[in-house]
Amino acid sequence: MTTPTVYDVAEQAGVSIATVSRVYRNPDAVRAATRDKVLAAARELGYVPSGSARGLASRATGVLGLCFPDFHDTEAEHAPGAEDAELVLYSDQVIRGMERAARRQGYALLISAAHADQAGRQLAEVAGRVDGLAVLAQSLTEEDLDVVGRRQPVVLLAGERHAGYDHAEVANFDGQLELTRHLIVDHGLRRLAFAGGPADSPDGEARFRGFQAAHLEAGLPLPKTPDTRGDLTQAAGRKAALELLDRDEAMPDGLVFANDQMAVGALHALEARGVAVPDVIAVTGFDGIPLSRLVRPTLTTVRQPTGLLGEVAVELLIARLHQRDRAAEVRVLPVTVTRRASCGCAGERTV
Amino acid sequence: MTTPTVYDVAEQAGVSIATVSRVYRNPDAVRAATRDKVLAAARELGYVPSGSARGLASRATGVLGLCFPDFHDTEAEHAPGAEDAELVLYSDQVIRGMERAARRQGYALLISAAHADQAGRQLAEVAGRVDGLAVLAQSLTEEDLDVVGRRQPVVLLAGERHAGYDHAEVANFDGQLELTRHLIVDHGLRRLAFAGGPADSPDGEARFRGFQAAHLEAGLPLPKTPDTRGDLTQAAGRKAALELLDRDEAMPDGLVFANDQMAVGALHALEARGVAVPDVIAVTGFDGIPLSRLVRPTLTTVRQPTGLLGEVAVELLIARLHQRDRAAEVRVLPVTVTRRASCGCAGERTV
DNA sequence: CCGTAGGCTGAATGCGCTTTCAGCAACGAC
DNA sequence: GTCGTTGCTGAAAGCGCATTCAGCCTACGG
Numbered sequence: 001m002t003t004p005t006v007y008d009v010a011e012q013a014g015v016s017i018a019t020v021s022r023v024y025r026n027p028d029a030v031r032a033a034t035r036d037k038v039l040a041a042a043r044e045l046g047y048v049p050s051g052s053a054r055g056l057a058s059r060a061t062g063v064l065g066l067c068f069p070d071f072h073d074t075e076a077e078h079a080p081g082a083e084d085a086e087l088v089l090y091s092d093q094v095i096r097g098m099e100r101a102a103r104r105q106g107y108a109l110l111i112s113a114a115h116a117d118q119a120g121r122q123l124a125e126v127a128g129r130v131d132g133l134a135v136l137a138q139s140l141t142e143e144d145l146d147v148v149g150r151r152q153p154v155v156l157l158a159g160e161r162h163a164g165y166d167h168a169e170v171a172n173f174d175g176q177l178e179l180t181r182h183l184i185v186d187h188g189l190r191r192l193a194f195a196g197g198p199a200d201s202p203d204g205e206a207r208f209r210g211f212q213a214a215h216l217e218a219g220l221p222l223p224k225t226p227d228t229r230g231d232l233t234q235a236a237g238r239k240a241a242l243e244l245l246d247r248d249e250a251m252p253d254g255l256v257f258a259n260d261q262m263a264v265g266a267l268h269a270l271e272a273r274g275v276a277v278p279d280v281i282a283v284t285g286f287d288g289i290p291l292s293r294l295v296r297p298t299l300t301t302v303r304q305p306t307g308l309l310g311e312v313a314v315e316l317l318i319a320r321l322h323q324r325d326r327a328a329e330v331r332v333l334p335v336t337v338t339r340r341a342s343c344g345c346a347g348e349r350t351v
Numbered sequence: 352m353t354t355p356t357v358y359d360v361a362e363q364a365g366v367s368i369a370t371v372s373r374v375y376r377n378p379d380a381v382r383a384a385t386r387d388k389v390l391a392a393a394r395e396l397g398y399v400p401s402g403s404a405r406g407l408a409s410r411a412t413g414v415l416g417l418c419f420p421d422f423h424d425t426e427a428e429h430a431p432g433a434e435d436a437e438l439v440l441y442s443d444q445v446i447r448g449m450e451r452a453a454r455r456q457g458y459a460l461l462i463s464a465a466h467a468d469q470a471g472r473q474l475a476e477v478a479g480r481v482d483g484l485a486v487l488a489q490s491l492t493e494e495d496l497d498v499v500g501r502r503q504p505v506v507l508l509a510g511e512r513h514a515g516y517d518h519a520e521v522a523n524f525d526g527q528l529e530l531t532r533h534l535i536v537d538h539g540l541r542r543l544a545f546a547g548g549p550a551d552s553p554d555g556e557a558r559f560r561g562f563q564a565a566h567l568e569a570g571l572p573l574p575k576t577p578d579t580r581g582d583l584t585q586a587a588g589r590k591a592a593l594e595l596l597d598r599d600e601a602m603p604d605g606l607v608f609a610n611d612q613m614a615v616g617a618l619h620a621l622e623a624r625g626v627a628v629p630d631v632i633a634v635t636g637f638d639g640i641p642l643s644r645l646v647r648p649t650l651t652t653v654r655q656p657t658g659l660l661g662e663v664a665v666e667l668l669i670a671r672l673h674q675r676d677r678a679a680e681v682r683v684l685p686v687t688v689t690r691r692a693s694c695g696c697a698g699e700r701t702v
Numbered sequence: 703c704c705g706t707a708g709g710c711t712g713a714a715t716g717c718g719c720t721t722t723c724a725g726c727a728a729c730g731a732c
Numbered sequence: 733g734t735c736g737t738t739g740c741t742g743a744a745a746g747c748g749c750a751t752t753c754a755g756c757c758t759a760c761g762g
Contacts, residue, residue: 005748016712021750031710046501051480052406056717061403061479063461092443097464108476110414110461111450125459129402131413151354236655286737295644330490356718372720380739404718407747451758 002047012261015039024049038266056178064317065130065163066098066310067123069139089308090287092297094136094157098308104169107131114139123148132317134310137316151249155313161200166316166333168309172203172286175302175335176210176256177217179284182337187344189282193252195240195262196226207286211256224311227252230254230262237265245273253281254343260285260292260301267295267342278344288338297341305333355396358359363392413461416447416481417661418474421464441638441657445487445508446660456669458482465490483668485661504671506609506664511553512681516669519660519682523554523637526653526686527561527607528568530635532604533688535569538695540633543601546591546613547577555583555609558637562607574627578603581613588616595643596624599630604632605694611643611652618646618693629695639689648692656684 006017013020017037022030030038033257041047095111102109110125123144127133132153135145138160145162148154155166183189194211196199196233197204208226215222228243230236237257239323244252258264263285268276277283277297285292288303320326339345357368364371366389373381374389381389392398406412419442442464449484450460463477468631474495478484483504486496489511496513499505506517545562548555561575568572579594581587595603608614614636621628626670628648636643639654663682671677690696 002720007748017749018712019710020749022750025750029710034710043498046498048475048499048502050407050748052403052412053717054479054750055403056401056407056719057748059750060719061480062476092447095446095462096443099464103464103466108463108480111446112459112461113450115453115454122454124399126401126411128399128405129412129459147394147397148399151399155544175716271427279607291645294642304620346751353725358718369721369742369744370740372718373741377718380740401718404747405720407749408718408720410720410747617737 003050004042004200005050006047008045009038009041009047012045013037014176052240060324061131062106063110063130064098064102064314064315065126065133066095066109066136067112067113067114067126068094069140070134071113072286074240090289091136091239093306094310094313097136098270099114099310100307101205101311101314105314107314116267123274127152127209134313134317137263153317153324155316155320157309158203164328166318166320166329166331167310168333169203170304170309171335172206172334173213174332175208175304175337176286178205178210179286179300179302179337180214180256181217181261182339183256183282183284183343184214185218187192187254189254190220191250191252192254192256193227193244194223194256195237195244195258195266196229197258197262198229201232201258207258226258232261234261235270238269239265240267241266241269242273245270245275255281255283257283257285260287260289260299263299263301263342264291264295277341282344283342292338295339299341300343300345301338303336303338305335308333346348356401356402357398359396360389360398361393361617363396364388401527411482411581412480413457413483414461415449415453415665416445416461416463416477416484417446417487417664418463418465418477418484418490419445419487421466428545444657445661445664448658449485449664450660450661452662455589458665480501483672485664485668488639502673504668506667506671507662508660509554509621515679517671517682519663519667519684520554521655521660522686523557523686524561524564524686526655527558527637528564529561530637530651530653530688531562531565532568533690534633534635534694536563538561538604538605541571542596542601542603543574543605544578544609545574545607545608546595546609546611546617547580548583548613549580552583552609552676557693558609566702577609583610583612585612585619589611590616592617592620593624596626598622602632606632606634608634608636611638611640611650613645614650614652614693615642618650629693630690633695634693639687643689644691651691651694652689653697654685654687654689659684 006020010017010020014033019030019034020038023035026049027035049059053165087200108310110126110130112122114122117159127148130152133148134155134157136157149165155168158169160169180192189261194208196208198206206280214223228240232241241255244255246298255266257266261284266283267277270281283299285299285301287302291299292299314331316331357371360371361368366385371389374386378386387665388501446462453460461471461481463476465473472628474491478499483501484499485506485508487508487681496505500516503673504520507513509520512518534543545559547559550556563573577592581591584682591613606617608617614634617634618628620632621632626632636649636652638648639652643650643652663684667680667682
């Protein structure tokens with residue numbers, strides 16, 4: 001039982017292989033009667049065109065790729081239930097958005113988490129099979145990027161920008177600016193503390209700069225650095241909240257977190273301490289994960305258009321596929337400040 | 352700027368293309384000095400082996416495929432927030448599990464939602480590019496399945512079994528049986544009502560049979576059909592709950608739903624009606640979605656090992672890849688009854 | 703009835719790689 | 733010194749398809 005090829009179908013249908021090929025690639029160029037003969041033969045033999053052969057001959061695979069960081073083995077593994085489902089949702093949503101957009105464009109999607117200890121080798125596996133590659137955050141090294149980037153279109157998603165590469169990211173700065181402004185102007189908060197992510201997270205840093213900008217704008221003292229940092233998990237948020245409460249200085253009247261997970265962790269810690277949110281202290285997050293709506297009080301946050309990130313990735317790849325020498329494009333996707341209970345706004349209100 | 356090939360690398364390194372190929376496929380067969388020369392040349396040229404050419408020559412792509420039903424445009428689109436995130440989570444988790452397992456085995460994963468109006472064409476796109484294909488639920492037609500199944504390993508996930516095909520599913524029957532038994536034996540409930548899914552959902556029907564079996568076992572009257580059905584959404588659950596409350600017969604003392612979404616909808620409806628859960632009426636779901644733990648009262652349910660489903664899919668595909676003529680294998684994955692508040696159990700307890 | 707344009711089809715080539723198979727050098731054992 | 737051996741490397745033959753080019757046939761105008 002060998003898998004049938006064009007030759008088999010051609011023989012069965014009494015035509016040449018060129019005609020079989022045309023039936024699939026350019027049906028209109030074949031007379032209807034001939035076409036039916038071929039299709040009947042194909043059905044009978046169980047013929048499916050080989051993607052590899054097609055790819056070789058036509059110099060295009062019809063597949064787009066996505067590399068994303070592999071969280072699973074690190075954080076999610078020991079996170080209790082709900083958390084893990086939420087945590088990985090980010091890449092899931094990007095995958096979903098990208099899959100949809102790719103399909104609309106007639107491309108399939110090849111995905112691969114970048115496991116640190118085999119990144120290079122594995123990258124080639126993916127890169128060699130696709131017409132264009134999207135790379136989420138820092139899921140591959142500078143060197144690998146160069147090798148692949150010279151060969152095919154690559155778009156970077158979130159994280160750091162790289163000269164010469166297309167890039168899509170969300171408006172971290174603007175979102176945090178607007179949210180912080182809301183806290184300062186609308187709620188009259190004056191002693192905000194910022195709990196950031198790792199210093200090497202470009203997204204987290206951009207959010208902090210938005211936080212700074214809001215202070216500048218309001219004429220408040222400029223915070224030089226985040227008041228504390230954490231690894232973006234709920235556990236880190238819990239820890240950060242307690243640390244900020246117990247500082248010697250005056251207690252802050254608002255805790256601004258670099259992401260939702262940390263903010264949710266903080267809510268738990270504050271509840272355990274009996275500190276009322278938002279009455280005594282306001283809390284905000286960033287990301288707009290589903291969990292943010294389910295916690296009590298509901299979490300004020302900045303919603304990212306995660307699925308859109310994937311769709312834009314496809315858009316940029318396709319554009320470059322059509323025109324290899326176009327200028328690198330940076331796309332910043334708008335975010336949405338979602339005012340909920342944890343900042344002192346009553347119900348849900350999306351601005 | 353054409354993408355470099357083995358020929359370019361071979362020339363640059365002063366060796367033959369066979370040697371270049373060996374450096375990538377079988378490094379030990381090449382002297383270290385030669386290997387280094389080749390790798391240096393490759394790096395300099397930005398060479399990445401073409402997956403298509405490799406696939407053609409070696410008769411294997413090193414890629415596994417997953418087709419899953421495309422929900423997005425139908426339900427999730429108009430579902431409010433949390434729901435959509437939860438809804439699609441099912442396929443997301445399968446994708447994630449499959450991706451992990453595939454990567455461990457050295458395979459990449461090609462995914463494609465099966466959009467109804469182009470199923471056939473699109474299927475071939477995927478099938479032609481992979482060494483093995485996993486198909487989630489009814490995401491492709493009988494006819495397509497036959498064509499593809501003759502060509503390459505195919506494993507069916509959930510849904511209906513097909514003679515001759517490997518299949519992986521969760522223990523719908525056993526899970527519902529055990530859960531229902533718990534309601535009858537441990538909580539002494541006697542008038543349970545079952546709200547099923549669409550009659551053509553094999554999973555839903557299997558769950559109902561488990562529900563029936565528990566009645567048989569306890570010597571209670573055998574329910575012939577589900578008391579009502581819905582489309583597995585929260586809205587349907589709301590509707591079903593009200594319908595079951597307002598029937599002429601005696602009010603049931605427990606509502607058993609075919610999935611969590613419907614059960615959650617029911618909880619909302621009951622709360623609105625002022626019917627106490629679980630005091631007046633117990634409620635249970637099936638699936639173990641994250642949301643089930645977040646609602647109040649927390650939902651008693653049966654947890655599916657969704658990610659495991661994807662991992663098992665890979666396992667079955669690999670096994671068949673190694674031995675094409677092995678007997679079709681049906682793998683039933685164990686589920687976990689999770690007793691929470693909505694059935695009358697106090698805190699969380701997983702049995 | 704001939705010439706020609708247009709619509710279909712087939713022969714042939716090559717896409718970039720893997721994989722025998724043969725060749726060749728160095729090296730012992732005899 | 734000869735004859736395997738062992739260890740690498742190169743030549744060459746496809747893998748299954750897309751595509752070009754030429755050829756055929758039909759239909760049509762003259």
